[in-house]
Amino acid sequence: MIFGGSSTQSLAAALAGELDDELALVDYERFPDGELKVNVGDVAPDRAIVVASTASSDAHVECLQLQDAAREAGASEVVTVLPYMGYARQDEAFDPGDPVSARAVAGALSANADRVLTVNPHETAVCEFFEPTATAVDGAGVLANPLPDDLVDPLFLAPDEGACDLATTVRDAYGRGATDHFVKHRVSGDEVDITPSDATVADRDVVVVDDIVATGSTMSESIAVLRDRDAASVSVATVHPLFAANAVTKLRRAGVSRIVGTDTLERPQSVVSVAPAVAEHL
Numbered sequence: 001m002i003f004g005g006s007s008t009q010s011l012a013a014a015l016a017g018e019l020d021d022e023l024a025l026v027d028y029e030r031f032p033d034g035e036l037k038v039n040v041g042d043v044a045p046d047r048a049i050v051v052a053s054t055a056s057s058d059a060h061v062e063c064l065q066l067q068d069a070a071r072e073a074g075a076s077e078v079v080t081v082l083p084y085m086g087y088a089r090q091d092e093a094f095d096p097g098d099p100v101s102a103r104a105v106a107g108a109l110s111a112n113a114d115r116v117l118t119v120n121p122h123e124t125a126v127c128e129f130f131e132p133t134a135t136a137v138d139g140a141g142v143l144a145n146p147l148p149d150d151l152v153d154p155l156f157l158a159p160d161e162g163a164c165d166l167a168t169t170v171r172d173a174y175g176r177g178a179t180d181h182f183v184k185h186r187v188s189g190d191e192v193d194i195t196p197s198d199a200t201v202a203d204r205d206v207v208v209v210d211d212i213v214a215t216g217s218t219m220s221e222s223i224a225v226l227r228d229r230d231a232a233s234v235s236v237a238t239v240h241p242l243f244a245a246n247a248v249t250k251l252r253r254a255g256v257s258r259i260v261g262t263d264t265l266e267r268p269q270s271v272v273s274v275a276p277a278v279a280e281h282l
């Protein structure tokens with residue numbers, strides 16, 4: 001039986017469809033003091049699959065409650081799917097006094113999970129913070145599906161070296177094209193410097209591929225560079241369309257032609273589903 005978080009209802013339903021499993025009708029309540037409470041109804045699951053992206057602190061609490069409610073309802077196995085794992089980018093103590101936030105949340109989420117899966121974590125190493133080690137699901141290939149068949153001399157570009165594998169995955173799924181990467185230096189939380197590669201982009205259709213678009217700084221800087229160099233079009237493909245604050249506006253102002261994301265986070269741009277990729281691991 002599938003138990004979806006309030007922000008992950010579409011993917012939970014898609015996964016239920018893929019697995020031909022029942023979808024629990026979860027109620028989500030907020031008390032006047034701000035505390036949350038889920039209710040999973042009168043169910044008796046054998047295997048419970050909790051599907052909840054943890055993009056906010058509330059979503060973390062909700063996920064913990066879903067795990068606990070499933071156990072309380074008698075589930076002998078609780079599998080937790082984190083389509084988007086929040087706090088994963090704080091995977092080390094970058095400054096003296098910092099926490100390793102990814103380890104802290106993984107510890108809490110492991111307490112009531114027999115198995116954890118997460119989709120394209122920022123660094124696969126965060127999987128080791130879970131007990132037992134989480135499974136990293138690669139859902140990026142599906143990002144090729146909404147791209148038009150007739151891209152001209154397509155270039156699948158990673159905005160930094162860390163996204164090279166993603167760009168290659170999407171290129172391979174698309175079936176043709178080259179890959180390349182820029183070099184990124186992060187100046188602050190919402191400011192980055194992009195050093196372009198030597199690749200010729202004029203008159204080519206470029207697809208910039210990244211795991212997360214958060215503030216949109218990485219993507220908008222990349223798009224601007226590509227527009228300056230006369231790319232025919234610039235599409236953005238991202239596994240996790242977080243789009244914090246005015247990220248979408250930044251991308252539009254920079255001249256993006258198309259934005260495609262998956263349903264790890266429910267956004268208007270979440271046009272493809274990672275449900276089949278997750279289902280393969282279940």
Ligand code: R5P
Nearest residue numbers: 211212213214215216217218
């Ligand atoms: C970091 O290296 C990630 O892969 C993304 O590039 C980053 O999270 C994007 O953040 P933003 O949209 O804030 O530039």
